[in-house]
Amino acid sequence: MVNTTVGPMAGQTVLVTGGTGGIGRATAAGLAAMGARVGITGRDIARTRAAASEVAMASGNPAVDPFPADMSSQAEVRRLAAEVLAAYPRLDVLVNNVGGFWATRQITPDGLERTFAVNHLAPFLLTGLLLDRLRASAPARIVTVSSGAHATGKINFGDLQGEHRYSGQHAYSQSKLANVLFTYELARRLDGTGVTATVLHPGVVRTGFAAEDPTPALKAVLPLIRLFLKTPDKGAATSIYLASSPDVKGVTGTYFAARKPKASSPASHDTAAAARLWQISLNLVAGTEWLQSGYPE
Numbered sequence: 555m556v557n558t559t560v561g562p563m564a565g566q567t568v569l570v571t572g573g574t575g576g577i578g579r580a581t582a583a584g585l586a587a588m589g590a591r592v593g594i595t596g597r598d599i600a601r602t603r604a605a606a607s608e609v610a611m612a613s614g615n616p617a618v619d620p621f622p623a624d625m626s627s628q629a630e631v632r633r634l635a636a637e638v639l640a641a642y643p644r645l646d647v648l649v650n651n652v653g654g655f656w657a658t659r660q661i662t663p664d665g666l667e668r669t670f671a672v673n674h675l676a677p678f679l680l681t682g683l684l685l686d687r688l689r690a691s692a693p694a695r696i697v698t699v700s701s702g703a704h705a706t707g708k709i710n711f712g713d714l715q716g717e718h719r720y721s722g723q724h725a726y727s728q729s730k731l732a733n734v735l736f737t738y739e740l741a742r743r744l745d746g747t748g749v750t751a752t753v754l755h756p757g758v759v760r761t762g763f764a765a766e767d768p769t770p771a772l773k774a775v776l777p778l779i780r781l782f783l784k785t786p787d788k789g790a791a792t793s794i795y796l797a798s799s800p801d802v803k804g805v806t807g808t809y810f811a812a813r814k815p816k817a818s819s820p821a822s823h824d825t826a827a828a829a830r831l832w833q834i835s836l837n838l839v840a841g842t843e844w845l846q847s848g849y850p851e
């Protein structure tokens with residue numbers, strides 16, 4: 555049994571989105587093993603509860619809490635944030651891990667394209683709704699899981715949601731570039747608050763990624779290459795490092811891979827694009843709660 559009073563993350567509370575499987579679950583297990591209280595999210599109630607019990611068992615730390623919520627719905631993200639705020643008087647780390655790939659264009663309950671909504675707008679909204687609690691818990695960290703695929707991404711402001719033309723690969727790399735632009739803009743806005751924002755590429759990892767709606771090419775190649783991919787534990791290493799290591803205390807606005815800072819694409823440093831995306835995102839999640847959350851301007 556982990557001693558939650560002496561581990562390196564003792565006394566800290568962490569929320570990991572998408573903690574029922576893949577990289578998120580390994581991240582949750584790693585941080586729980588270090589003594590943190592860890593909340594995990596997932597879409598299905600039974601699956602999220604089972605994963606929380608299994609992570610508690612595997613880590614030897616009983617303080618693992620399930621927060622079921624379908625983050626493709628903004629109402630669900632708002633409910634999730636309210637439940638987290640009610641359950642956790644402090645929040646030291648938010649790991650924005652949820653993300654996926656969909657080969658065909660799908661629509662969320664809010665009428666938005668799924669990749670853009672789940673991979674970018676959901677962490678944008680959740681971060682905003684939890685920000686006051688993170689600021690009150692400073693020093694605090696916001697860690698967002700992007701991908702090396704961001705480097706091939708382009709923010710298509712004329713057709714952000716693939717209404718005219720949809721490609722799963724473009725939507726995915728655009729959303730992962732949005733993760734990096736969001737993190738850099740967030741870091742600029744949070745400067746001096748004691749809350750840091752970092753972003754990472756986890757490596758190519760053997761998970762359930764893209765399994766829901768793969769392209770025919772992915773479907774053919776995945777079983778062949780699976781054995782050569784990183785294990786989820788290895789894929790979680792950079793998320794765990796950024797969430798917990800004293801080495802990166804105070805480090806903000808930085809992209810990491812393999813636990814080291816790495817140059818992100820030139821497009822990710824376009825501050826005008828970051829500001830424009832921020833404003834569009836704000837409009838797409840507009841609501842009174844948001845305005846009251848004190849999200850920094």
Ligand SMILES: NC(=O)c1ccc[n+]([C@@H]2O[C@H](COP(=O)([O-])OP(=O)(O)OC[C@H]3O[C@@H](n4cnc5c(N)ncnc54)[C@H](OP(=O)(O)O)[C@@H]3O)[C@@H](O)[C@H]2O)c1
Nearest residue numbers: 572574575576577596597625626653701758759761762763
């Ligand atoms: N795997 C890779 O090689 C790789 C490479 C680069 C970047 N990444 C990034 O790593 C992150 C994690 O990916 P993964 O490979 O671990 O994927 P995964 O195995 O498919 O896990 C995704 C997690 O997100 C949850 N989830 C999915 N849709 C959700 C929704 N609408 N609401 C709430 N939870 C939802 C899933 O839970 P339920 O199914 O239980 O709802 C699951 O816990 C993603 O951001 C991905 O873009 C992965």
